[in-house]
Amino acid sequence: MVRFTAPRGTQDILPEDQPYWRYVEEHLHAIARLYGYECITPPLFEDTAIFERGVGEGTDIVEKEMYTFLDRGGQSLTLRPEFTASVVRAYIEHGMHVRPQPVKLYSIGPAFRYERPQAGRYRQHHQFNVEAIGEQDPAVDLEVMSLAWQLYDELGFHDLAFQINSTGCPRCRPGYMQVLKNYYADKLPLVCDDCRRRYEQNTLRLLDCKVETCQTFIDNAPRFLDYLCDECATHFATLRSYLDALGRPYTLNHRLVRGLDYYTKTVFEVWAAGIGAQSAVCGGGRYDGLAEALGGPPTPGVGFASGIERIILTMKAQGVEVPPAPKPLALIATLGEEAKLAGVKLLTNLRAAGIPVVLAFGDRSLRSQMREAGKLGVTYALILGAEEVKARQVIVRDMTAADQEPVAWDEILAWLKGRLTVSV
RNA sequence: GUGAGCGUAGCCGAGAGGCCUAAGGCAUCUGGUUGUGGCCCAGAAGACCGUGGGUUCGAAUCCCACCGCUCACCCCA
Secondary structure (H helix, E strand, C coil): CCCCCCCCCCCCCCHHHHHHHHHHHHHHHHHHHHCCCEECCCCCEEEHHHHHHHCCCCCHHHHHHCEEEECCCCCEEEECCCCHHHHHHHHHHCCHHHCCCCEEEEEEEEEECCCCCECCECCEEEEEEEEEECCCCHHHHHHHHHHHHHHHHHCCCCCEEEEEEECCCCCCHHHHHHHHHHHHHCCCCCCCHHHHHHHHHCHHHHHHCCCHHHHHHHHCCCCHHHHCCHHHHHHHHHHHHHHHHCCCCCEECCCCCCCCCCCEEEEEEEEECCCCCCCEEEEEEECCCHHHHCCCCCCCEEEEEEEHHHHHHHHHHCCCCCCCCCCCCEEEEECCHHHHHHHHHHHHHHHHCCCCEEECCCCCCHHHHHHHHHHHCCCEEEEECHHHHHHCEEEEEECCCCEEEEEEHHHHHHHHHHHHHHHC
């Protein structure tokens, strides 16, 4: 019999890792609330066409990374590779254009991409996704970026690199792409194979090449920022003036591109050190053409997604500590059948009163039960034997102070309750 | 999809052709007199050495294939 393992690129988040998840998720909800974002939970899968149109036909995601399947009715569905398309779909479907604009939404949940796993990259990973839909004001771009900034700041991150760029709009992008093509035209024999392919199929991605020999060409390439239309240039300048006024450090990265029709103007990423090659903890930008591509009215939007696994990797790399999982206040140890019965009753009563207590199961020696209490890290051991049952009391042993005292049954609840707040 | 490294009990890990019916540590369980934890001591349980083939008198140790894991490329969270 072959042992089953979790599917490639997926992982069990074990109890010992849960404190990180819990801590992070609590922060996510809190920061979203602080910025006035409301939670939306879209389905895990959508009509495949939503991602084909919403992410873009030419992207790696759509070309080779989607978990697509036919359901029993023959419909093509896809496990979401990202949130934005789903959220915009929901915006259109539920007529959110009648709400005060922009509609500010966030989500937390898994996303799926069929890729070869490596450090910080999984086939099922989790994202914190933030979208502000229905407003083109650069102050919204700023807000979304600030949210990310404050989040990482509160989590205690340092040495983050904020990268920003603008990739124009359908009015100015074709012009710039032509300029870029003209620039590369006579260099094609010198660039790598991938770049020759990009030249034809995904021109902007020429700027993204990591091959050594292509670097000088990229460094000397014309920059999009010099070819933005007035509207895009003004938008970007305004955003930068806000960032500067707030003293937010960032790097202008003219190689940062999202070569898709629906992504417009602002693009940004946040990079963390020390978590491997996949260092982007956050990626986002503006997508003023997306809603239309999904069949809705023209609606601007900005947002970002942050990978929760990568956030946690960064926390571990940077030594950020999180509160440990709370332990039960007490363990009930019993000796003999009568005491066991009394113990079960006590257990039930204490729990009904909201006190976290566990019982040592099995008929074991007191020594063994006490060892369990020590291992679990409970504050008190409540010991019940024949004598205690007779006297209607329980011995309360303080595990840290290592002393103990008898407490009457009708007083034990109040006794523990008085110590609950201090010890938890 | 491509490349590299790795695959011995739940975890870490020795072992490099016969001494392996596979060391050690952590974790687990039991016990250390009669009802008490953390340290210590004793003992127990736990491995078809990833799978399948081959070489050899003999393989955890050599060869091949497959599978899996990890990291990197690509790209992204």
